[in-house]
Amino acid sequence: MEDSQENTEQDKFAILLGKAQSGDSDSYSVFLDLLYQKLKVIVSKKTQNNKEDLIQEIMISVHHARHTYDSSRPFLPWLYSIVNFRLSDQKRAYWRNGRKILHFIENTEDPKHTAVNNLKNEDLTNDLSGALSKLPEKQKTIVTMLKLQGYSIKEISEKLSMSTTAVKVSASRAYNTLRSILTEEKKQL
Numbered sequence: 001m002e003d004s005q006e007n008t009e010q011d012k013f014a015i016l017l018g019k020a021q022s023g024d025s026d027s028y029s030v031f032l033d034l035l036y037q038k039l040k041v042i043v044s045k046k047t048q049n050n051k052e053d054l055i056q057e058i059m060i061s062v063h064h065a066r067h068t069y070d071s072s073r074p075f076l077p078w079l080y081s082i083v084n085f086r087l088s089d090q091k092r093a094y095w096r097n098g099r100k101i102l103h104f105i106e107n108t109e110d111p112k113h114t115a116v117n118n119l120k121n122e123d124l125t126n127d128l129s130g131a132l133s134k135l136p137e138k139q140k141t142i143v144t145m146l147k148l149q150g151y152s153i154k155e156i157s158e159k160l161s162m163s164t165t166a167v168k169v170s171a172s173r174a175y176n177t178l179r180s181i182l183t184e185e186k187k188q189l
Helices: 002-021 025-046 051-068 075-096 111-133 137-148 153-160 164-188
Strands: none
Touching (some): 002 025, 002 051, 051 075, 111 137, 111 164, 137 164, 153 164
């Protein structure tokens, strides 16, 4: 029964988008309304952060990519590929903007609970900052560029005039050192 419902939904999207590609603005309007409803369900399963923003980004991407859709092919895989790309972009932007390493969803009305979470975040950030400061300068730079600024291994190797292998080795050594530092500090508590 569920497969039949999904096929019917796919057919509906395919027909509406096919008509929209032919210039039928009414079909495109109905398509966008249905798409919004579908995206609310999909996005709520994939993330808890900035859902409305992500939905809008996906709808803009669908609008820009609508000419690439082939109505003889299933609609949902095409849509899911766009959703996954946008979700990846959102995650990349989240880390690139230097957000904290852990994100706690704070939908609580208990101010004590919120304060405890804020202290945990602050402690974690302080612990990581302290551990990072103990790394050799090159390792600290690589970890910061890779994990906090969102650079790729290739970009780091170009900026630091190192081979990609050397960047990977240095990052691995930095992770091991950080793990040792944080484990040692935890034992001292």
